[in-house]
Amino acid sequence: xxxxxxxxxxxxxxxxxxxxxxxxxxxxxxxxxxxxxxxxxxxxxxxxxxxxxxxxxxxxxxxxxxxxxxxxxxxxxxxxxxxxxxxxxxxxxxxxxxxxxxxxxxxxxxxxxxxxxxxxxxxxxxxxxxxxxxxxxxxxxxxxxxxxxxxxxxxxxxxxxxxxxxxxxxxxxxxxxxxxxxxxxxxxxxxxxxxxxxxxxxxxxxxxxxxxxxxxxxxxxxxxxxxxxxxxxxxxxxxxxxxxxxxxxxxx
Numbered sequence: 001x002x003x004x005x006x007x008x009x010x011x012x013x014x015x016x017x018x019x020x021x022x023x024x025x026x027x028x029x030x031x032x033x034x035x036x037x038x039x040x041x042x043x044x045x046x047x048x049x050x051x052x053x054x055x056x057x058x059x060x061x062x063x064x065x066x067x068x069x070x071x072x073x074x075x076x077x078x079x080x081x082x083x084x085x086x087x088x089x090x091x092x093x094x095x096x097x098x099x100x101x102x103x104x105x106x107x108x109x110x111x112x113x114x115x116x117x118x119x120x121x122x123x124x125x126x127x128x129x130x131x132x133x134x135x136x137x138x139x140x141x142x143x144x145x146x147x148x149x150x151x152x153x154x155x156x157x158x159x160x161x162x163x164x165x166x167x168x169x170x171x172x173x174x175x176x177x178x179x180x181x182x183x184x185x186x187x188x189x190x191x192x193x194x195x196x197x198x199x200x201x202x203x204x205x206x207x208x209x210x211x212x213x214x215x216x217x218x219x220x221x222x223x224x225x226x227x228x229x230x231x232x233x234x235x236x237x238x239x240x241x242x243x244x245x246x247x248x249x250x251x252x
Contacts, residue, residue, distance in 0.1 A: 006121075006122050007049045007096045008047055008049050008097065008099075008100060008118060009049060009051075009052070009092075009096040010045070010102055011051075011052050011053075011089070011099060011100065012042070012051070012052070012054070012103075012104050013054045013082075013084045013088075013101065014055040014064070015055070015084070016056055016059065016060060016076070017076075021233070021234075021236060023057075024233055025055075026059070029107055029239075030243070030246040034104065035053065035060070035104045036069075038104055038109060039053065039067070039069050041107075041109055041110070042102055042109075044111040045114035045115065046111075047115065047118070050094075051070070052088060052092060053070065053071045053072070054084045054087070054088035055071055055074065056073070056076035056078070072088040079208075080202070080208035080211075081208065082101065082194065085191075086191060089191060096188050097188050098121050098188065099186050100114055100117065100185045101184040103183065103232065105232050105234065106182055106183070107242055107246075108228070108229035110226035110228055113181070113228070114183070116132060116222050117131060117184070119222075120222060121186075121220075125187060127218060128186065128187055128212070128217050129185065129187070129209075129212055129217065129218070131180065131181070131184050131185070131222075132181040132222050133152075133181055134181060135178060135223070141179070142165050142179075146163070146232070146238070147179050147232075148161055148162070148163060148179065148180040148207060149162050149165065149177065149178065149179065149180065150178050150179070150180040151178070156220060156221055157218045157219060157221065158209070158213060158218075160210075160213070161180055161205070161209050161213075163205055163207070178221075180209075182232055195215045199211040199214040199215065200214070229245060
């Protein structure tokens, strides 16, 4: 008996105001707005049924529609990307088995990451949510607060996410240090019941995934096997690094 194919929706939340870079979603990288790089990479992922951009501003909506993307306008009152996605999903008024969140500040994300993050949910419908990680390559990156750390249990589920350099290394080199990658996947049933109130740890760390853990749900964490360029654009320095890394071979 054939297993029904899962319907997958990819959403890219795009906020107009950002703390470090004004309207970083539209920041130019190699002649294109950053969000266009993300969108075009997502389109290369196999199995994706639809891609939408959820934004709080007409300017972003106008730009993304000009390069052919579908945009849904949402409130500008949301505290995190997931809340914005939930609103956009309701407005889209279609049912999907799995919804993926790809961050608008990940211009070097690999299309294969969407396959990686959705596979646990395809294999086991009881797992509500999944995300990705990779190993830190050096201690400086591990200490950098904009690089989020994740600690996992032996079954590969998240124990905690934080901006602090954890776990503490009493003896260096005795444990693997994991960097969280900002891509999420949810079961459709879970997104419909996603906790609406920001949690205390979420607010303290400014990390939306902590809301899920604080409410008692599991997050499966998969170590990516892709050749991921670890550049999430959070600061002007990150943006400059991304621009320097952009070469013709990187173009989407």
